[in-house]
Amino acid sequence: MSSIDHFNLWSFDLNLLVAFDALMREHSVTRAATRLKIKQSAMSHNLSTLRMLLDDELFIRVGQVMKPTPRALALALPIARLLEQAQHAITTREAFHPEQEARTFSIGFSSELEVLLMPSLTAQVQSYAPGIKLLARPAQPEEVHRMLDDGVIDLAIGCFGDGAERHRRKLLFEQSLTCCFNPKLLDLTVPISQSAYLAQRHALVSQNASIRGCLEYAMRTANVEVDVVMAAPEFLTVLSTVMSTPVITTLPTRIANCYGP
DNA sequence: GGGTAATCCATCAGGAGAGG
DNA sequence: CCTCTCCTGATGGATTACCC
Numbered sequence: 001m002s003s004i005d006h007f008n009l010w011s012f013d014l015n016l017l018v019a020f021d022a023l024m025r026e027h028s029v030t031r032a033a034t035r036l037k038i039k040q041s042a043m044s045h046n047l048s049t050l051r052m053l054l055d056d057e058l059f060i061r062v063g064q065v066m067k068p069t070p071r072a073l074a075l076a077l078p079i080a081r082l083l084e085q086a087q088h089a090i091t092t093r094e095a096f097h098p099e100q101e102a103r104t105f106s107i108g109f110s111s112e113l114e115v116l117l118m119p120s121l122t123a124q125v126q127s128y129a130p131g132i133k134l135l136a137r138p139a140q141p142e143e144v145h146r147m148l149d150d151g152v153i154d155l156a157i158g159c160f161g162d163g164a165e166r167h168r169r170k171l172l173f174e175q176s177l178t179c180c181f182n183p184k185l186l187d188l189t190v191p192i193s194q195s196a197y198l199a200q201r202h203a204l205v206s207q208n209a210s211i212r213g214c215l216e217y218a219m220r221t222a223n224v225e226v227d228v229v230m231a232a233p234e235f236l237t238v239l240s241t242v243m244s245t246p247v248i249t250t251l252p253t254r255i256a257n258c259y260g261p
Numbered sequence: 262g263g264g265t266a267a268t269c270c271a272t273c274a275g276g277a278g279a280g281g
Numbered sequence: 282c283c284t285c286t287c288c289t290g291a292t293g294g295a296t297t298a299c300c301c
Contacts, residue, residue, distance in 0.1 A: 015291095028265080028266095029266055030264085030266080038291095038293085039292070039293050040265080040293095041266095041267085041269095041292075041293060041294075042291070042292050042293070043266095044267055045267095045268095047267095061265085061266065066265095066266085
């Protein structure tokens with residue numbers, strides 16, 4: 001088995017291999033930069049450093065694409081395998097035995113999922129892993145990835161953005177939306193037409209500074225406006241408002257089915 | 262003209278070394 | 282051991298060059 005030349009590896013920033021792999025996959029400096037969530041100029045610097053260290057052009061611009069040189073093609077597979085092995089070595093842990101574990105997991109939730117999932121999750125964890133405790137933490141979409149990076153939470157459950165490549169994601173279920181209103185206060189025919197929906201005054205769940213909350217993107221996409229008169233981060237506040245005020249709200253169907261009027 | 266790569270320059274973080 | 286200063290490298294914004 002050959003020995004590792006630590007001195008040479010120390011002088012070679014191994015992140016450059018990640019940059020090379022991204023360039024190999026994208027054949028574009030700009031797209032490779034986007035893939036690694038850095039700017040194009042930083043990726044261009046990485047490429048120039050790689051060119052200097054490996055003494056080869058590596059990628060030659062041909063029209064709109066960066067064509068790999070024979071040297072780059074020869075390096076592609078070994079580097080990809082190396083990165084795969086490195087990732088495997090870093091992420092693989094000893095077998096997890098929930099029944100023997102004694103620790104607290106912090107889970108970042110969006111508010112509606114916390115109330116939906118925590119009761120059954122706690123019951124299941126208590127059944128299979130009595131030594132494990134669960135700590136629910138509020139998690140806003142704009143800060144959830146930083147909370148994961150800082151170790152504030154171990155896991156996040158909710159409707160969040162993609163984050164970085166290191167953030168693993170799994171789809172739990174597709175979310176649908178349902179309208180809720182108090183029929184004693186609002187005279188609406190079900191199913192509600194789009195024009196009737198847009199004509200109402202609305203109460204919404206909002207986790208951020210926008211009063212349009214989770215509907216902001218949908219409204220912009222559909223190029224429509226609704227009259228939002230109230231927004232709050234907790235869905236129970238919104239549902240209580242709907243019960244006492246002639247407003248309509250749009251909530252995740254699971255919440256509406258559990259707690260709706 | 263639009264898209265993309267390369268380059269220049271400013272900023273920031275981290276490390277090394279000097280001095281108290 | 283701690284603090285300060287300087288140096289180095291990474292990064293991003295702005296700009297330029299190049300290609301279709």
